[in-house]
Amino acid sequence: MALPLSYHWRNLFVRKNTTILTVLVIAAVVGVFTWMIGFRGAVNQSLSVAGEERKIIVLKKGATAESNSAIPIDEYNKLGQLNSVEKNPATGQPRFSPEMIIQVSLPRLADGGMTFANVAVRGVTDDAFVVHSNVKELGTRFSVAEREVIVGVAASKQFGGLNIGDIVNIGFGGDRGYKVVGYFSADGGPMESEIWGYLPSLMNAYNRTMYSSVSLRLTPDADPKEVIAQIEGPAIQLTGKTEKDYWKEQTKLTQIYLFVTGALVAVMSIAAVFAIANTMYAVVAGRTREIAMLRTIGFDGYTILRGLILESVMVSLMGGIIGCLGCAAWLEIAGNTKDMFGATTFTTMAFEIHLTPVIVVAAMIMVTLLGVVGALMPGLRAARLEVLTALREA
Amino acid sequence: MSSAEIEVSQVRKVYYKDRLEIPVLDGLNLKIAAGEFVALMGPSGSGKSTLLHLVGGLDTPTGGSVRVGDAYLESMTERERTAWRSRHIGFIFQMYHLVPVLTAAQNVELPLLLFKMAANERKERVKTALTIVGLGDRMDHRPNQLSGGQEQRVAIARAIVTDPDAILADEPTGDLDAKTSDEILDLLNLLNSEFGKSILMVTHDPKAASRSNRIVHLEKGLLEREEINPVTVRESAVA
């Protein structure tokens, strides 16, 4: 027993304005929802790439981020005592990647260069490309003799002046120009938002004598906790963190941002349910006699309830589709990268948001639920309608 | 083509409003033979619609019994009565109660959606019903593209599409002009004489009532008196 689909479909257009308004409310919720889920996915993707347990970042004692860490050379040399560090097969020595982080201010492409972001520049040696094994060079590497840098693909998409051949001004007062000679990827990890150059050259540009951090890889049998204890122990006076923990701390702000957005979506969803319920109450009030007639003919209350839920879900799905299209259009127009401050580094992490089929399906499931919940109370009212009273109101 | 005898015995109906008893029917008896056309008259508020609803199984009596064919309505559950009603009763209302967003054909098809029936057969039946009421050429019109009389014809087609045993009409011409009323009454006469449908029609209009075989008057909860219409009785006997 069911009413024809065309009956429900055409009824949506009887109260065109209310329907359109409800569709727009739902579209707004879905737009924010899909964007947020996409962003969350990008952050998680980034973190899972940068989530190696066997990779350790060493910082100055008490430092929370590379940008406020400085490791004196003699402390760095003490790292040689560490057991369980992966060795360089060529030399038989443990492999360390000493690194230095500085920042340059670059225009954001998303707003046409109206605002600037702090982009991390990392000084590295050849060892960095081994220790950070997910970093893949796309094109040439910077030479050690020239002032050259390579650029992470996320940074290149998001910030201006990072095309091959462009000059990035680095050093005190930006007095040294480094030429962009190549790109690199990092499996979507946070390093894709960085610019890399040769460590000694960059240290020289800033008159630095200390490294910001040292990265190393553990041998497969090593226990990260023991190694970290050794790094922080009496002999060596430094701080060690697994890469996973390090980046988790760095994205704390992003996590808060996501939480707030999530709460916003929740509040908007509740508002949407009320909007739907309100619309459906109006629908039921407007169709009281019609519903009574259908009951008289022999349609039962359940069929009426189900039909109203169907109408509500149709409206919700329309909103869902428009919301998804809106989100896709927004990503197209405004760009699908979003940058966030690292919690302590004050450098920028860029995330690339993708509206995947999974997200679209999730959005459709969500709007279906909104539609069902919103139609429930008005639908029950319609199902329990006093048929005879309604008929007499004629 | 089915038709059924209707028997209302000792029916009482009391409504309650704010704990106040409102007695409407007070031990009413009425028997309608299979294939008989009865007009029900009476002052406003005398309980005509109430009686119609009881006969159609839309409501249950406070006391007494209602039988339509071999169905005893008071012994059925509400669910059973609903299912029974959809097969055996055709309702016609003063205000037509068509679904505005559906075409004439779709409106007529509605009761058939309650049955397991092939789409072809539904289509066939809808066409037949609309042809009987003279709207075979208006199948795809929406109610707002039809005149009041045409709308009522569609409603009649909807009432007969299931081939019910009885047609219950509550002031079917109450909203129509004299000429259109006549056409609707012609149609009811046709359904009665050609198709043998039992009809119980509530009306205020003596002229409309005169088209029936018998007129019963409801007053103070009882049928006060009745008039046999010799002309129409003879006609339907011939048919």
Ligand SMILES: Nc1ncnc2c1ncn2[C@@H]1O[C@H](COP(=O)(O)OP(=O)(O)O)[C@@H](O)[C@H]1O
């Ligand atoms: N649901 C109800 N509750 C209380 N009183 C009702 C209800 N339905 C009908 N009545 C009363 O019953 C009486 C008969 O109503 P009805 O059968 O509609 O009369 P008629 O059709 O003859 O005008 C009226 O007085 C009406 O007010």
Ligand SMILES: [Mg+2]
């Ligand atoms: Mg009445």
